[in-house]
Structure formats: structure tokens, C-alpha cells
Amino acid sequence: MDISDEQKNVMINNSLPHGRSILVALCIFCILLITISMAAAAVSQVQVSPEDPVVGDEITVSGMAAPNEKIDTSVTFSNTVSPTNGEYTYRVGNIDIPSKGSNSFSVTGTPVKDMWISVKLYGLVPLTVSKDASGTTAKISQSNVPGGTHKITIGGLADTSSDVDLTIKATLGIEADPSGHFTYTYDTSSIPAGDFQLMVGGNSQTIALKEPDSDSSSTPESSSGSSSGGNNGGGGGSSGEANSIIDVVESKSYRMVAGTPVTFEFSEHDNPLVYINLTTKKTKYSVPVRIEILSDTSTFVDTPADGTIYRNLNIWIGYEGFATPANIQEASIVFGVEEQWLAEHGIDPSRIVLMHYDMDNDSWEPLSTKMIDSDNTHIYYMANTLSFSPFAIIAIDEESVMDSDPETPISSTIPNGTDGTEDSGSEPSSVPISNTLIMIFGLVAVTLLAGIIRGRRQR
Numbered sequence: 001m002d003i004s005d006e007q008k009n010v011m012i013n014n015s016l017p018h019g020r021s022i023l024v025a026l027c028i029f030c031i032l033l034i035t036i037s038m039a040a041a042a043v044s045q046v047q048v049s050p051e052d053p054v055v056g057d058e059i060t061v062s063g064m065a066a067p068n069e070k071i072d073t074s075v076t077f078s079n080t081v082s083p084t085n086g087e088y089t090y091r092v093g094n095i096d097i098p099s100k101g102s103n104s105f106s107v108t109g110t111p112v113k114d115m116w117i118s119v120k121l122y123g124l125v126p127l128t129v130s131k132d133a134s135g136t137t138a139k140i141s142q143s144n145v146p147g148g149t150h151k152i153t154i155g156g157l158a159d160t161s162s163d164v165d166l167t168i169k170a171t172l173g174i175e176a177d178p179s180g181h182f183t184y185t186y187d188t189s190s191i192p193a194g195d196f197q198l199m200v201g202g203n204s205q206t207i208a209l210k211e212p213d214s215d216s217s218s219t220p221e222s223s224s225g226s227s228s229g230g231n232n233g234g235g236g237g238s239s240g241e242a243n244s245i246i247d248v249v250e251s252k253s254y255r256m257v258a259g260t261p262v263t264f265e266f267s268e269h270d271n272p273l274v275y276i277n278l279t280t281k282k283t284k285y286s287v288p289v290r291i292e293i294l295s296d297t298s299t300f301v302d303t304p305a306d307g308t309i310y311r312n313l314n315i316w317i318g319y320e321g322f323a324t325p326a327n328i329q330e331a332s333i334v335f336g337v338e339e340q341w342l343a344e345h346g347i348d349p350s351r352i353v354l355m356h357y358d359m360d361n362d363s364w365e366p367l368s369t370k371m372i373d374s375d376n377t378h379i380y381y382m383a384n385t386l387s388f389s390p391f392a393i394i395a396i397d398e399e400s401v402m403d404s405d406p407e408t409p410i411s412s413t414i415p416n417g418t419d420g421t422e423d424s425g426s427e428p429s430s431v432p433i434s435n436t437l438i439m440i441f442g443l444v445a446v447t448l449l450a451g452i453i454r455g456r457r458q459r
Contacts (some may be wrong), residue, residue: 006070043067043201046164051060054210054358056254056264061200062183065176074171075186077196081166082269083158088112089302090166091267091274092152097145102173104143109166111136111159118153119145128376133159152190153375189265200403211251241292248293248359256284259329264289272311272335272344278406279329290316298357298390305355305364307394308345310337317388328386335455336378347395357390364392 029091046063053059065071081088088109097103109115115138116130136159157163176182189236197204250271252264261279271293271316279288292314297304315333317323337352354367367383374380 030248031433042069043071043203046200046203046205048198049204052210053188054253055191056189056252059186059188059198059207060183061186062181063197063200064180065182065201067176067178067180069176069180071174071176071182071201072171072199073174073184074169074199074200075191075196075315076167076169076199076258076341077191077194078165079192079267081164083161083164086158086161086268087155088158089153089155089269092154092168095152095170095190097147097150099148101175102143103145103171104141104356105145105168105170106139106141106156107166107168107265108137109133109154109164110138112138112164113157113159113160114138115140115154115156116376117142118155120151120153120375130156132351148274151373153377155377189263192205192267239290239292239314241294241314245299246292246297247293247295248291250291250293251288253286253288256280256282256287258283262287266291268293272313272337273315274334274336276315276317276334276374277330277332278317278325279331281329282317282327283284286324288316289318290314292316297392300359301357301390302362305357305394307353307355308347310341310352310393310395310413312390312392314390315388323388325386329388330384331388332382332384333391334372334380334382336380337393338378339374340377342379342395345395349379351395351398352379352381353394353396354381354385355392355394356385356387357392358387359389366396368385 038376043065046061050061051059057159061073068136081090081091102266107117110133112133113128114132116128117140119142120127124237127146128415129140129142131138136154154166172184174182174184188209189207193209195206195208198207199205247269248270250268250273251264254262254264254265255277256262261277263275263277265275266273271291273291276289278287278289294312294314297312298314313354317331318327328429335354337349342349347369352371353369356363356367357363358365361394367385369383372382424428
């Protein structure tokens with residue numbers, strides 16, 4: 001069939017719009033592919049080490065990006081908290097926030113009626129933020145938190161008696177170097193064992209954080225003086241304590257470097273311990289700490305501690321034979337006491353003392369205990385020790401007269417009048433007698449010296 005030139009021109013003109021549409025669509029598609037490829041290539045070669053981290057490890061994240069590119073990173077994890085008397089509390093612990101780069105964090109809780117978050121930078125007044133729930137979910141977000149080590153506590157009223165699910169997300173902006181390489185570390189001490197989500201510049205990874213490995217075959221020994229308690233990090237009762245009185249078991253295990261302090265943090269709601277600071281004289285790959293919160297006096301103990309008992313507990317450090325002065329340079333225990341319990345029992349906070357059971361001498365000994373902090377629900381104390389075995393957190397009776405030695409002066413422990421007040425029925429101590437004799441001899445010496453001076457003047 002013959003087609004005239006005019007018909008050809010009409011056909012060509014009619015086909016041009018459709019051809020242009022196809023061409024434009026192809027161009028847009030290519031641009032999108034290039035854009036996606038460039039975005040995907042912006043952050044690449046992301047590596048996370050160690051491959052099988054345990055709670056307490058520092059995770060190192062590294063990779064490549066564009067030179068000097070700013071990269072958003074985030075860590076998201078969840079934890080379940082059981083409410084007590086309608087309230088839930090979760091101590092996240094000490095969080096190190098870099099002073100450089102943008103940062104933010106958010107906490108979501110459900111089912112709850114409300115939520116509060118207390119963020120305390122060491123030496124400053126705590127910042128507390130609260131919010132009512134929308135339905136049964138509450139969410140609090142905070143950005144541009146000042147750099148430093150923060151102690152974070154989360155709490156509020158539960159909506160029901162069921163467990164509260166908390167989701168915590170922390171974000172941090174980092175920057176690649178001029179060659180495009182970036183690296184940063186994240187301390188997992190505040191993250192519970194389980195899966196958590198790591199996001200680096202749009203690249204998402206699920207990290208399986210494991211409980212520290214521990215040996216369940218050893219048992220604790222006497223832990224006083226040069227024979228401190230060996231222990232294990234196994235299941236409840238494996239220390240030799242009676243299973244029937246163990247309410248809570250919490251275990252941690254960290255790598256120890258000689259002369260470098262390590263903090264073992266604890267987060268179980270019914271565990272009054274916040275953390276234990278431990279410095280060893282030797283480097284060990286893994287040192288376990290096992291905490292047993294007891295419903296009654298430990299079966300390793302002959303008699304209960306004398307006073308109003310807040311908690312009985314066992315603390316075992318290291319494997320058998322490790323926790324001795326030959327291996328431990330210093331250790332401090334930080335614990336909390338509920339303000340509600342103090343109020344219900346009419347106890348002044350200054351009367352709280354951590355007692356340690358000397359298993360060699362079968363006797364309780366007070367540790368020097370200092371009040372160091374407080375928040376909305378607890379008052380926190382610190383005590384120093386090199387011995388680990390049974391302990392008791394008690395309130396000493398106001399009329400009690402507790403013997404002290406140079407290492408555990410009760411005068412420094414109880415500053416508000418419970419010490420230094422002499423019992424009228426007790427015998428005078430050697431210190432007042434010595435002071436009196438010194439004063440008498442001093443007066444005699446001054447009198448004699450004055451007589452000598454007068455004699456010389458008369459001459």
C-alpha cells in the first residue's frame with residue numbers, strides 16, 4: 001500500500017509524544033538507579049567486631065563513606081520489667097555519651113500509665129522528665145544530651161500487673177575522616193543479653209548479644225582476710241546456697257586488665273546492687289561476678305546480722321581462689337535502698353550500713369558505708385571491701401554501740417549522731433582516758449615551765 005508524504009508526516013508527528021514519554025521514563029529510571037546506587041555506596045564495608053559479643057564487650061563498628069561525610073548511627077534494644085506494687089523501675093546504668101556529634105535517645109514503654117526518666121551527669125542535679133501515656137503507651141525523647149557519663153533510671157506506674165516492655169533507642173552522629181573511613185565503639189554494659197538492632201548510615205544489622213560464659217563447676221570458699229570467696233556464674237543454687245531462699249540470681253563476666261577498673265552493673269528490679277567497681281592486679285580473660293538476693297539469712301551464716309535487715313545477699317567474685325588480696329587491688333559496692341522502705345520503718349538514711357560476714361571468725365563486720373546519691377525512689381550508698389561472701393544491708397539500731405577498727409570506722413559511716421554518742425551504761429573507752437591523761441600532763445608541764453620562767457626573771 002502506497003502512503004503519501006502527508007500521511008507519513010502525520011504518523012511521525014503522532015508517534016513523537018509517546019516516544020518522548022518513553023525516553024523521559026527511561027531517563028528518570030536511570031537517574032533513580034544512579035541515586036540509589038550512590039546512596040547505597042555512601043556507607044559501605046561496615047564491619048562489627050567482635051563477631052560474637054557478650055554483655056560488657058565494647059563493640060567496634062567501622063566502614064567507608066564519602067570523605068568527611070556525617071553518618072547517623074543508632075542502637076535499639078528492648079527489655080522487660082516486672083512491676084512491683086503497681087510501679088516499674090529499670091536502671092539502665094552508666095552511659096558514656098561522647099561530647100562531639102549530635103545525639104538523642106528515646107524510650108517507649110507499654111502497657112503503662114505514665115513514665116519518668118531521670119538522667120544524672122556525675123556532680124550535677126538529675127534531670128527528670130515525665131509524660132503520661134497515650135492509651136497504654138508512653139514515649140519520651142531527648143536530644144542534644146551533654147557529653148559525659150550519665151546514670152539513667154526509667155520508671156513509672158504500670159497500666160496492669162503484667163510486665164512492662166521498654167524499647168530504648170540511642171542515636172549518635174559521627175563523621176568520616178578525609179579518606180572516608182569511620183570507626184566508633186559502643187559499650188554493651190547497659191544492654192541486656194538478646195538481640196539488638198544496629199543501624200549505620202541506613203545499613204541495619206541485628207546483633208546477638210550473649211550472656212558471659214562462666215564455669216559452673218566451682219563452689220565458693222570462705223572469703224575473709226587472705227581467703228576470699230571463690231565462686232561461679234552458673235544457675236541458681238550452684239554456689240552451694242539453698243535454692244529455697246534464693247529470690248534473684250544475676251551474673252556478669254568481664255575481661256579484666258591489671259590496674260584498670262571495671263564496673264559490673266546490675267539491672268534486676270529486686271537486686272539492690274547498682275554496680276561493683278573492681279580493679280585486679282592480674283589480667284584475666286573472664287572474671288565472673290555472681291549475685292544471689294536472698295529471702296532469709298544465708299545458710300553460710302550462723303546468726304543473722306544485728307539490726308533491721310533490708311536485704312540479705314551473697315556476692316561471689318571470680319573462680320575458686322581468685323578473689324584474694326594477691327589478685328584484687330580494690331573493690332567498691334554501690335547499692336540502693338528504697339526511700340519508701342526507710343519511711344515505713346521510720347529509719348534515718350544515715351543508719352544504713354553494709355555488713356560483711358567474716359566466715360573465718362564466724363562474725364559480722366560493718367563496712368565503711370557512705371551515702372553518695374539519690375533519685376526519685378532510692379538512696380544510694382557505697383562501701384569498700386576486699387572480701388566477698390554473705391552480706392547484709394541493714395539499718396543499725398540507734399542505741400547500738402558497734403565496735404570499729406581502723407579499716408571500718410563507724411564515725412565515717414554514720415555521720416548524724418549515731419556514733420560518737422557515749423552510752424551512759426558503758427565503760428569509758430581508752431581514747432577519752434588517754435586524752436584526759438594527756439591534758440593533765442600538759443597542764444603540769446605548762447605549770448612547771450611557768451615556774452622556771454618566773455624563777456629566771458627573779459634572778
